[in-house]
Amino acid sequence: MNVRRLIPTAVVAGTVALGLTALSACSAPDAADGRSDGRLNVVASFYPMQFLAEQIGGNHVSVTTLTKPGVEPHDLELSPRQIVGLGDAGLVLYLKGIQPAVDDAIKQSGATHTVDAAKLTTLEDHGTEAGGEESGHAHRGEGAGADPHIWLDPVKYAEVAEGVGKSLEKTDPGHAADYRRNTDTLVKKLDALDTAYETGLRSTATRTFITTHSAFGYLAERYGLVQEGIAGIDPEAEPSPARIQEIHDVAKKNKVTTVFFETLASDRTAKTVAGDTGLRTDVLDPLEGITGKSKGADYIEVMRSNLAALQKALGAK
Numbered sequence: 001m002n003v004r005r006l007i008p009t010a011v012v013a014g015t016v017a018l019g020l021t022a023l024s025a026c027s028a029p030d031a032a033d034g035r036s037d038g039r040l041n042v043v044a045s046f047y048p049m050q051f052l053a054e055q056i057g058g059n060h061v062s063v064t065t066l067t068k069p070g071v072e073p074h075d076l077e078l079s080p081r082q083i084v085g086l087g088d089a090g091l092v093l094y095l096k097g098i099q100p101a102v103d104d105a106i107k108q109s110g111a112t113h114t115v116d117a118a119k120l121t122t123l124e125d126h127g128t129e130a131g132g133e134e135s136g137h138a139h140r141g142e143g144a145g146a147d148p149h150i151w152l153d154p155v156k157y158a159e160v161a162e163g164v165g166k167s168l169e170k171t172d173p174g175h176a177a178d179y180r181r182n183t184d185t186l187v188k189k190l191d192a193l194d195t196a197y198e199t200g201l202r203s204t205a206t207r208t209f210i211t212t213h214s215a216f217g218y219l220a221e222r223y224g225l226v227q228e229g230i231a232g233i234d235p236e237a238e239p240s241p242a243r244i245q246e247i248h249d250v251a252k253k254n255k256v257t258t259v260f261f262e263t264l265a266s267d268r269t270a271k272t273v274a275g276d277t278g279l280r281t282d283v284l285d286p287l288e289g290i291t292g293k294s295k296g297a298d299y300i301e302v303m304r305s306n307l308a309a310l311q312k313a314l315g316a317k
Contacts, residue, residue: 034090034113036062040172043086045094045102046073047289048151049117051299052164053093056182060175061168066102072264073098073288078105086111091171093117093164098148113171118148120163121156126217151287153218154197154303158190193303197223200307205315208254210247210279212269213262215286225314226254230273239273248277258313260284263293282309 034041039062044050046067053063066082067073076099086092086109094102095117106114126147150156165183169176201223209220214229228250230239239247250256256279261270263285270281285294285302295305310316 034088034171040090040168041088043089043092045092045099046076048157048287048299049093049095052117052161052186053091055186056161056165056168056179058178058182060172060178067099067289069289070264070291071289076101078102083109089113091115091167093167095148095150097146115164115167117150117160117164118146121150121159123147123150124218124221126214126221147217149215149218149286151299152216152303153222154190154194155222156218158187158194161186161190189300193300194222196304197307200311200316201225201314203317204311205317206255206257207314208250208256209258209260209284209310209313210251210256210273211260211262211284212273213265213286215262215288216284225310228256230259230269239269244273244276247273251277251279255315256313257315258282258309260309260313262286262288263291264289282313284309 039060040057042053042057042061042063044053044063044065046065047069050063050065053061057063064085066078067076078101083105086106089111090113092106092111092114094106094114096103097118123146150160161183165179168179172179197219207224208226208228209216210228210230212230214227216227219225220227228247230243230247247259259270259274259277259279259281261267261281261283263283267281273279274281283293283295284306287299287302287306290296290298290302294302296302
């Protein structure tokens with residue numbers, strides 16, 4: 001079990017019981033229609049949802065995110081004020097299954113204007129792969145076989161973008177034309193990103209990569225790669241000698257050169273594995289948040305940095 005990702009969801013119910021009524025009385029006067037200063041208030045659960053809301057909503061929306069930069073999304077705890085804000089929002093954009101605290105808060109708040117990104121594309125079963133459900137590394141609350149990391153596949157992310165655009169059109173029909181135009185612009189950027197990955201990873205010395213966070217199942221499947229997660233351990237914990245040996249065998253057999261770690265966790269696990277197997281380390285960003293450590297200012301830039309890192313590690317030709 002991944003201890004780092006256990007979420008104290010009972011906190012949500014407790015905070016609601018103690019503070020929801022009092023805070024509701026303090027809500028902004030114009031919050032009843034989900035707007036402030038004439039703009040639609042959109043609450044995004046974490047960065048991948050925030051990016052979509054900002055890109056598609058443009059100047060017609062005011063976006064707030066529940067997960068601040070540098071906070072590990074799976075470990076999120078919400079304040080009573082944040083929970084109240086869900087009920088007042090013009091639209092809540094989230095991804096069910098990846099942040100149990102958010103899922104519970106939406107139920108507690110009674111928010112009705114919500115969009116679940118998981119319903120805008122097809123979730124796939126990566127549970128039998130290394131780092132999935134069988135290895136004990138799936139996120140708590142995701143459900144067996146339901147991999148929520150859809151934003152790391154540009155094609156699936158584009159499908160989600162289109163769904164978000166339609167939701168904004170329906171919620172705020174007065175600006176539907178702008179939302180439609182912004183959606184088309186974003187989808188074109190994601191199509192170009194998909195083409196860059198397909199072309200850039202077409203010919204490589206190896207198709208296998210090792211990562212401490214098994215978040216890249218969709219990306220691997222899309223571009224014909226094999227994700228080898230360091231299974232059954234926390235990304236910040238030290239792997240067992242047996243697992244190090246397994247990784248060593250995988251690396252040797254598949255000419256792997258690099259162990260990837262993520263930006264929002266310590267690189268200790270990656271360095272431990274790399275040191276014991278003679279590999280190097282690098283960042284493969286799961287894009288759950290943008291921080292000063294991120295190699296890029298937004299989703300598109302970080303995904304291109306990820307592509308460069310994969311090309312280097314896989315020996316792209």
